[in-house]
Amino acid sequence: MTGAVGTEQDLVWVPKAAEIAREAGARLREFLAQGVETEYKGDVDLVTVADRTVEKLIRERLAEAFPEHGVYGEEGTRDRMEGEFRWYVDPLDGTTNFAHGFPQFCTSLGLEQRAAGLAPDRDGTLVAAVIYDPLRDELFTAERGRGARLNGKPMHVSRIPELAEALLATGFPSRKRHASPNVHFYNEFTLRSHGVRRAGSAALDLAYVACGRLEAFWEFNLNPWDTAAGILLVEEAGGRVTDFAGSHFRLDSREILASNGLIQTELVDMFQNMFAGRGLTPIPTPQEFAERRAAKGR
Ligand code: IPD
Ligand code: CA
Numbered sequence: 220m221t222g223a224v225g226t227e228q229d230l231v232w233v234p235k236a237a238e239i240a241r242e243a244g245a246r247l248r249e250f251l252a253q254g255v256e257t258e259y260k261g262d263v264d265l266v267t268v269a270d271r272t273v274e275k276l277i278r279e280r281l282a283e284a285f286p287e288h289g290v291y292g293e294e295g296t297r298d299r300m301e302g303e304f305r306w307y308v309d310p311l312d313g314t315t316n317f318a319h320g321f322p323q324f325c326t327s328l329g330l331e332q333r334a335a336g337l338a339p340d341r342d343g344t345l346v347a348a349v350i351y352d353p354l355r356d357e358l359f360t361a362e363r364g365r366g367a368r369l370n371g372k373p374m375h376v377s378r379i380p381e382l383a384e385a386l387l388a389t390g391f392p393s394r395k396r397h398a399s400p401n402v403h404f405y406n407e408f409t410l411r412s413h414g415v416r417r418a419g420s421a422a423l424d425l426a427y428v429a430c431g432r433l434e435a436f437w438e439f440n441l442n443p444w445d446t447a448a449g450i451l452l453v454e455e456a457g458g459r460v461t462d463f464a465g466s467h468f469r470l471d472s473r474e475i476l477a478s479n480g481l482i483q484t485e486l487v488d489m490f491q492n493m494f495a496g497r498g499l500t501p502i503p504t505p506q507e508f509a510e511r512r513a514a515k516g517r
């Protein structure tokens with residue numbers, strides 16, 4: 220956390236953004252109940268009418284509430300990109316889950332403040348975050364310097380100090396899954412921790428690190444609409460967010476490593492070792508597989 224926790228009344232952007240996220244969530248619940256048709260954006264990258272309708276709703280509500288603010292949405296919104304403030308919007312994070320009726324998805328709204336004259340490829344400062352899970356009615360919020368909250372109550376990252384005792388999460392891109400190296404990291408971290416969850420909503424994974432349900436989350440190839448809100452939640456809840464080398468995370472870094480802070484160095488060391496090919500757990504040979512299966516009498 221970057222400052223003292225104020226009261227909820229001190230918050231500048233969160234109250235309105237939370238109202239918008241709740242309205243978005245109510246629409247998602249309706250779409251889920253009625254069932255929606257799914258289309259393909261890429262080979263296995265799904266999109267539904269819910270993604271598009273809810274982005275349009277959020278875009279309109281943000282324009283009414285904050286007419287000067289920009290909006291950068293996953294489904295194509297690029298409004299007022301030259302402004303001082305910019306909302307990164309994922310109307311439905313967890314579309315594949317949503318399309319299958321798997322109950323893990325959310326709406327994510329992250330606000331960036333950009334100084335006048337900042338080059339387009341430089342990051343401003345993340346100043347507000349709202350992630351809403353409409354099925355559990357859980358609202359995760361933060362403003363910079365004012366702490367992070369879950370349903371209005373202060374939330375903090377966990378105090379677990381080592382990877383061996385940690386519960387982790389990751390994700391895999393819908394597009395080009397076959398080209399992702401992440402399955403190797405999934406394997407190694409599974410063997411060295413309490414386990415790795417792959418629940419299908421990066422924004423909720425980050426929110427869960429922030430509230431202490433997970434010790435860490437990593438993923439390759441995310442976009443700012445997936446991460447902007449969750450990063451601020453984790454930082455304001457006392458955690459750390461870097462790239463896999465432990466360097467400052469940028470919104471276009473595309474490699475994100477977020478944790479309770481206590482295990483960040485251990486995780487970065489693991490990534491560095493794995494990228495260098497050190498200490499990898501070998502996959503058993505066919506003969507070893509056969510011997511192991513025979514030994515168990517199967
Ligand atoms: C996806 C989810 C998923 C992650 C993918 C994202 P979407 O977002 O966050 O957990 O693994 O990389 O693309 O497409 O459901 O908004
Ligand atoms: Ca997403």
Ligand code: CA
Binds near residue numbers: 313
């Ligand atoms: Ca989405």
